[in-house]
Amino acid sequence: MALLNNPSISITLPQWAIDESESFYGKTYETDEEMMKLAIYLSSQNVENNTGGPFGCAIFCRNIQTNQATLVSIGMNRVVPLNNSSLHGEMVAIQFAQSKLGCYSLNDPEGKGKTFQYELFTSCEPCAMCLGGTLWSGVSRLVCGAVKDDAASIGFDEGPVFEESYKHLERAGVEVKRNCSRDDAAAVLKKYGEVGVIYNR
Numbered sequence: 001m002a003l004l005n006n007p008s009i010s011i012t013l014p015q016w017a018i019d020e021s022e023s024f025y026g027k028t029y030e031t032d033e034e035m036m037k038l039a040i041y042l043s044s045q046n047v048e049n050n051t052g053g054p055f056g057c058a059i060f061c062r063n064i065q066t067n068q069a070t071l072v073s074i075g076m077n078r079v080v081p082l083n084n085s086s087l088h089g090e091m092v093a094i095q096f097a098q099s100k101l102g103c104y105s106l107n108d109p110e111g112k113g114k115t116f117q118y119e120l121f122t123s124c125e126p127c128a129m130c131l132g133g134t135l136w137s138g139v140s141r142l143v144c145g146a147v148k149d150d151a152a153s154i155g156f157d158e159g160p161v162f163e164e165s166y167k168h169l170e171r172a173g174v175e176v177k178r179n180c181s182r183d184d185a186a187a188v189l190k191k192y193g194e195v196g197v198i199y200n201r
Contacts, residue, residue, distance in 0.1 A: 011087065011095060012052035017042070017074060024058075029069045035060055035121045036145055036181045037073070043089070043123040046076040047196065053077030054192035056123045057089035059097045059106070059139065061116050072118065073097035080199055089128035090122050094137045107138030119143065123185045124151050125178065128159030134169065141175040145185030154193030157200050176196045 029035050035058060042056025055077040062069040075093025079085055097118070098104055106118035117140035124146040126134055134142055148158050166176050 010082075011078070011084075011092060012082070013074070013096075014046065014049060014076070014078075014081075014093075016045055016051070017076065020045075021074075023097070024074060025071050027071075029060060029071070030067060032121075032143055032177065032180050034144060035069065035119075036185075038074070038125075039121045039123045040091075040145055040181060040185050040188060042074055043185070044191075046194045047188060051076070051078070052081055053079055053088075053199070054123075054188045054196065055089040057093040058121050059093050060119050060121065061117055062119055062141075069119070073100060078193075080197055084160050086129065088127065088130050090126055091133050092121065093120065094133055094139075097139070103115045105138035107140070116172060117141065121145075121180075124148075125158070125161070126187065127151075127156075128161050128165075131161060131169070132164050135172060135174065139174065141177070143170065143177045143180050145179075145181050146189055147179065147182065147186075150182070150186040150189050154189055155198035 011123050038058045039056045043054050046052045046056060052198045057075040059072045060069040061072050073093045073096035075089045075096060077089045078087040078092055097106060119141035120134060121143045123149045125144045148161055151158055169176055
């Protein structure tokens, strides 16, 4: 049996995201809208810089007692530039967060008990793959911007995602909030629909 030509896979962030990372990580966040603003910004800049699809994601660690949160990781859609159909924004952010924390689950990875929880903010409701990834990632909360119909309106097929899918997450202990800053998030999708590649048609 022939050996693989390249036995490793590299997941990278765009240079613009690396250059701006200090401004993302060097602050404290409190409101859902503030955290969603970052996810939407990531999606918008990804389109502006032609570094992937119109989807951004950020994972935060929230102190439940103070309600303040710090940024753990960011992700944006990297499917086309890295030739990898699994590199949706949520999956990229989850993998970077778990790598940073050295744990395969974000459900209390550092043994801090009930004081902290990890929350995933995504600029659009997740596709079928990313909903599964969210469930298995161990996050305690999912917050979405644009909705499935917004993505579908420009040609993206989000797969078998149903209301029952979100109920399953909630039964598993994941709090779900949708339509957070939807108009701003949907505007990025609309813009991408005019200039970008709809790669899963």
